[in-house]
Amino acid sequence: MLSFFGGTEKKTRRTDDLKQGKRLQNAKELFYTGKFPVVTTPIIKGRKIRRVLGLVSGRGFDSECAFYGLTASAIDIGADAIIGYQENVAFHPDGSRYFSCYGTAVVLEKNPPAKALGAKAVMQ
Template structure:
């Protein structure tokens, strides 16, 4: 019974934790096409240089889940997300819970061509 009484304190501390994700910067990057998010495993015309790993974000708002995922990728140093997927859980009370995930990647640096 003791665990039932102490549960809210943990949630309150987690809600007060500072967010390190800069959502407005990430929204701007995505909307201007400088941070692609694709469902495919490759991005045509770009060679993958480094896979940084899975990024996931969940929430009751679809924009919060999507841009939170993108912000986590940007914080890792990613230049894009490939293999993007999302799930939506519908609750009996009418609310929706979104889960967005994908693989954060960096591209190979373009090789400089030397002209003589």
């Protein structure tokens, strides 16, 4: 029997899966190239925090998906970094693991402080 209600659901789900894959791949590339720092400390040395966007989290049965889901969520709201990163693992009786990670999404100052540029930049 043909169902009019279920036809588009599968198509939408596949499109969402593809978008999710691209989001996570983008987050992975930004993290590995050093363009999106994730630190456990409340500050990033040499960088000033301009604005705190709030708590972001990632969850999943795979640690990589949880971490990059967290990173992608922060990027989606305009963050430049995540500070105060923490992670937890829950072990289930069936042997599976569930990963949960969270941190604070922040926007960093665009220009590094004058001290980092050296004395020559200060004199100009």
